[in-house]
Amino acid sequence: xxxxxxxxxxxxxxxxxxxxxxxxxxxxxxxxxxxxxxxxxxxxxxxxxxxxxxxxxxxxxxxxxxxxxxxxxxxxxxxxxxxxxxxxxxxxxxxxxxxxxxxxxxxxxxxxxxxxxxxxxxxxxxxxxxxxxxxxxxxxxxxxxxxxxxxxxxxxxxxxxxxxxxxxxxxxxxxxxxxxxxxxxxxxxxxxxxxxxxxxxxxxxxxxxxxxxxxxxxxxxxxxxxxxxxxxxxxxxxxxxxxxxxxxxxxxxxxxxxxxxxxxxxxxxxxxxxxxxxxxx
Amino acid sequence: xxxxxxxxxxxxxxxxxxxxxxxxxxxxxxxxxxxxxxxxxxxxxxxxxxxxxxxxxxxxxxxxxxxxxxxxxxxxxxxxxxxxxxxxxxxxxxxxxxxxxxxxxxxxxxxxxxxxxxxxxxxxxxxxxxxxxxxxxxxxxxxxxxxxxxxxxxxxxxxxxxxxxxxxxxxxxxxxxxxxxxxxxxxxxxxxxxxxxxxxxxxxxxxxxxxxxxxxxxxxxxxxxxxxxxxxxxxxxxxxxxxxxxxxxxxxxxxxxxxxxxxxxxxxxxxxxxxxxxxxxxxxxxxxxxxxxxxxxxxxxxxxxxxxxxxxxxx
Numbered sequence: 001x002x003x004x005x006x007x008x009x010x011x012x013x014x015x016x017x018x019x020x021x022x023x024x025x026x027x028x029x030x031x032x033x034x035x036x037x038x039x040x041x042x043x044x045x046x047x048x049x050x051x052x053x054x055x056x057x058x059x060x061x062x063x064x065x066x067x068x069x070x071x072x073x074x075x076x077x078x079x080x081x082x083x084x085x086x087x088x089x090x091x092x093x094x095x096x097x098x099x100x101x102x103x104x105x106x107x108x109x110x111x112x113x114x115x116x117x118x119x120x121x122x123x124x125x126x127x128x129x130x131x132x133x134x135x136x137x138x139x140x141x142x143x144x145x146x147x148x149x150x151x152x153x154x155x156x157x158x159x160x161x162x163x164x165x166x167x168x169x170x171x172x173x174x175x176x177x178x179x180x181x182x183x184x185x186x187x188x189x190x191x192x193x194x195x196x197x198x199x200x201x202x203x204x205x206x207x208x209x210x211x212x213x214x215x216x217x218x219x220x221x222x223x224x225x226x227x228x229x230x231x232x233x234x235x236x237x238x239x240x241x242x243x244x245x246x247x248x249x250x251x252x253x254x255x256x257x258x259x260x261x262x263x264x265x266x267x268x269x270x271x272x273x274x275x276x277x278x279x280x281x
Numbered sequence: 282x283x284x285x286x287x288x289x290x291x292x293x294x295x296x297x298x299x300x301x302x303x304x305x306x307x308x309x310x311x312x313x314x315x316x317x318x319x320x321x322x323x324x325x326x327x328x329x330x331x332x333x334x335x336x337x338x339x340x341x342x343x344x345x346x347x348x349x350x351x352x353x354x355x356x357x358x359x360x361x362x363x364x365x366x367x368x369x370x371x372x373x374x375x376x377x378x379x380x381x382x383x384x385x386x387x388x389x390x391x392x393x394x395x396x397x398x399x400x401x402x403x404x405x406x407x408x409x410x411x412x413x414x415x416x417x418x419x420x421x422x423x424x425x426x427x428x429x430x431x432x433x434x435x436x437x438x439x440x441x442x443x444x445x446x447x448x449x450x451x452x453x454x455x456x457x458x459x460x461x462x463x464x465x466x467x468x469x470x471x472x473x474x475x476x477x478x479x480x481x482x483x484x485x486x487x488x489x490x491x492x493x494x495x496x497x498x499x500x501x502x503x504x505x506x507x508x509x510x511x512x513x514x515x516x517x518x519x520x521x522x523x524x525x526x527x528x529x530x531x532x533x534x535x536x537x538x539x540x541x542x543x544x545x546x547x548x549x550x551x552x553x554x555x556x557x558x559x560x561x562x563x564x565x566x567x568x569x570x571x572x573x574x575x576x577x578x579x580x581x582x583x584x585x586x587x588x589x590x591x592x593x594x595x596x
Contacts, residue, residue, distance in 0.1 A: 017399045018410070025414050025477065028428045031439050035431065043437075050442040091325040098318035105315065110322075116586055117333060119527075121534035123555040124579065125333070127562045127572045128340040132332075151332045154325060182308070183317045212421040214537040219563070230423040234541055238427075245431050252424040263419045267412045270419075274478070275485035 029253075036060050036250035043246055060246035061254075069224050070251060073232035078258070080142055080228060081210035084149035088206050089199065091150060092157030097187060099158070100165035101173070111162070118155035122215050125151075130219045144220040145228070149210050156209075157202045163276055164198025165191065201273035204266045211259050229255040344572040354569070361573035370549050371574065374557040381468060381553060382532045388472045390525055393479020394517075400480065401487045411481065418477045426541045429470045433457055433542075460550030463543050467551050471538055475531075479524055486520030487513070519592075526589045533581060554578055 030051065035043060039057045042048055064070050098104070099111050129148060138144040168191050176186035192199075217231040224236060233251040237244055263270055310316055344361055348354040365371045400411065417425060432439045433456035441453025456466045490513065498508050536555040539545060545552035545560060552560075554574055562571025 014399060014402050014404060017395070018404075021396055021399065021414055021480075022410075024473065025417050027439075028425060028432060028473075029416070029420075031432055032428045046437070046442075046445075049446065050439050091328055094321045095325040098321050102314045102318040104318045107318075112590065117329065119530055119586060119589075120333070120337070120582070121530065123534040123536055123558065124575050124582070125336045125340065127558065127568055127575060128336040128343060129332075130563070131339070131343075131568065132336055148332060151329065154329060158325070183312055208419060212423075214421075214423045214540075218540075230421050233427065234423055243431075243434075245434075245437075248427055249431065252427050255424050256420040259419060259421060260416065264412060267408070267415075271411070271415070271481060271485070275482050 029256075032249045032253045035245055036247075036253055038246065040246060060250040064247045064250045064254070068236060068247075068251075069227070069232065070229075070254070072225060073227050073229045074255070074258070076142060076226060077211055077228040077230075077255075080145050080149065081207050083146045084153065084210045085203055085206040087146070088150040088153035088157050089203060091154045092202065093161055093192070093199075095154065095158040096161035096165055097191075100162040101168075101170075101191070114155050114158050118159055122152065126215055126219060129216070133220055139220055140223045140226055142221075142226055145213070145216055148216050148220070149213060152213070153206045153209060157206060160202045160205070160273055160276055161195070161198050164195045164201075168194050197269060197272070200266060201269040201276070204262065204270050205273045208259050208263060208270075340572045341576060343569050344576045346569045347567075348569040349566050357569065361570050362577070364570060365573055365577065370552065371557065373549055374545075374552040374554050374574075377464070377551060378533060378553045378555075380464065381471070381535075381551075382529055385468045385471045385475070385532055386525060386529055388468070389475045389479050389528060390521065392472065392476045393483055393524075394521070396476065396480030397483035397487055400484050411484070415477045415481055417474050422474060422537050423541055425474065426470060426538050429466075429473075430457075430542055433466055457543055458547060460547060463547060463551045467539055467542055470542060471532060471535065474538075475528060478528065482524045483517060483520055486517050490516045522592060523589070526585055526592075530582065530585055534578065 034051055034053055037053050037056045037058070037060075039055060039059060042054055048054070095114060099107055099114070133139060133144045133148070138147070172190055172194075173186050176190045177183070181189070211228075212230065213228075214230050214234075217228045218235075221227050221231055222235075224232070227235065229251070233248065233255060237248045237251055311320065343354075345357060345359070346354040347357040347360060396414065400407070400414075404410075435441060435453065435455045435458060438453075438456070440456065441450075444450040444453040454462055457463050494512050494516070495508055498512050503511065534555055535553060536559065539551055539553050539556045540559065543551045545556045549557075554577070558571045558574035561574060562568050
């Protein structure tokens with residue numbers, strides 16, 4: 001009796017809802033994969049079952065790599081994401097360290113300002129930003145996005161790192177200072193190495209955000225050779241009203257894989273970063 | 282000879298001592314907490330002022346000018362805002378943005394709470410499940426949105442194919458073709474993407490509730506519903522509040538989903554303020570008017586930020 005109750009409870013309270021969440025979350029990716037592996041004849045056959053593949057083919061992938069600049073876009077995306085993440089980690093920790101560990105006038109106000117800047121959306125800034133990039137003659141260069149992405153990333157990284165920096169006890173730093181180390185040395189040799197998980201978390205977050213960015217790339221990168229994957233796929237695989245769904249899905253899948261891979265290696269850190277803001281609040 | 286050399290060395294030594302002393306004093310100066318702090322803070326603050334502060338205030342300035350992409354700017358005072366106040370498409374985009382944000386946020390919060398409660402049980406491969414369910418949130422939005430566009434394709438898309446194959450309908454609806462369906466579709470896709478953010482954050486909140494609270498409630502005779510109502514929900518409220526506020530901000534200012542999926546159509550029925558600002562400034566070349574649309578979103582952001590700050594302070 002009790003056993004049956006638990007069994008039913010497990011089925012309706014756990015397995016069925018879990019299965020539903022799985023299906024909802026993942027079916028678009030299945031559809032992407034199925035579409036990209038079918039020939040056009042099968043893809044547009046109204047009688048074929050949509051989610052099964054009768055004659056798997058790599059023709060869309062081959063066309064994608066041969067007919068478009070997809071590889072260049074991938075290289076651009078990686079380069080931009082790495083540089084933007086590097087700049088943002090450097091500037092973000094320079095901002096976070098004093099705010100988390102030093103006492104000086106204006107610190108609380110500055111900390112709130114950083115948190116507020118994180119929540120100022122791109123939508124408010126893109127018109128003047130386009131003008132600024134135009135006047136700096138940076139249009140159609142990767143520098144344009146390498147310079148502007150950190151504006152989205154630095155406040156968030158600083159905020160996330162402040163949480164980690166605060167967890168290192170003050171005594172460790174004081175001991176280092178008594179032993180004759182300078183503040184700089186105490187920071188680089190004692191405090192920062194203890195905050196590695198924070199840097200990994202912030203780095204992963206910044207890297208995925210930089211790979212996902214769309215609006216600035218759309219505004220600043222119109223030449224094919226400097227485009228990133230999101231903007232290349234949307235801008236060049238949708239030609240007028242004609243959709244090349246096979247190639248589009250191949251591109252969408254290939255473009256998602258690097259992010260998904262990096263994410264899968266660092267899931268723990270990603271979730272820590274994601275929930276830091278909400279749970280610590 | 283040697284006396285002369287010694288005499289001439291003395292000032293040099295003195296100068297060196299002075300220099301060492303100066304270096305030491307500079308070192309001491311830099312070691313001061315406030316000086317060290319501001320030396321560290323200056324480069325990132327200069328960067329943020331140049332690339333965030335300046336564009337923001339320049340945007341405010343632009344909104345007072347009539348400015349075409351090529352032509353010179355002419356001062357218009359509040360002219361752009363008057364133009365917008367009389368522009369039915371602007372008001373439509375305001376209404377769309379509010380509707381889109383409200384419905385999607387409620388769906389994401391409710392679904393996310395459900396996901397968190399389901400996930401907060403013991404079962405095998407929990408870490409893997411969490412990673413898989415978070416995928417919609419990780420994958421580049423534009424790429425998953427393109428996949429959704431194909432799912433919603435009226436002729437050969439997955440939804441309508443499944444409807445036809447299963448015999449539920451002879452032809453499926455035009456998911457992006459009518460105003461009501463298009464709004465429904467953008468809400469659905471936004472919910473699909475954002476729900477895991479709620480789910481995983483609320484789950485993290487659930488895991489901080491001490492088990493003893495539930496145990497003592499059970500001993501006091503509380504059933505499942507009462508435990509949820511009087512133990513779980515109150516402990517979760519801070520997390521839910523903060524995640525919801527964040528999500529409202531990101532949804533209200535959303536651009537890429539609508540830009541890719543519908544482009545604001547059909548007949549402006551899915552234009553959000555963000556996409557309308559884009560189409561005015563980049564499509565029609567009216568930078569001043571576009572800035573004015575963007576600027577009219579600032580009060581909403583300000584209000585949300587004030588509420589958020591007050592709430593965080595209260596704790």
